[in-house]
Amino acid sequence: MPMKKAMVELEETHGIHLSMGSIFGSNRLWSNYERMLEQLSLRLREPYTILQLATLAASLTDGIALRAGLDPERTQHARRPDDEQEWTLLGVGFVAIVNECVEDALAG
Secondary structure, three states: OOHHHHHHHHHHHHOOOOOHHHHOOHHHHHHHHHHHHHHOOEEEOOOOOHHHHHHHHHHHHHHHHHHHHHOOHHHHOEEOOOOOOEEOHHHHHHHHHHHHHEEEOOOO
16 A cells, blocks of 8 residues: 555544655654764664664554554563563564664763
């Protein structure tokens, strides 16, 4: 199903609205991610760029929002192996993205 048609269907049937601007809006987030990384003494791993990190995060968020509109149960509850706390699938995915793309800036 083409993306625009899927977005219209989600809006009509589930009240979820995603504009094309939100799907491609990761460009606006990169400066926020840069500031957060700096404040937390983190840096991007090679070969990732800040725009790639922002694009991954936005894509995950948009994808989970689309799926949640179609079947909310599939996106709500997840557990990380090292944590008894209940997580959302979005939270688990975001942690995975950060673990892959980011490292301690103070480490050798």
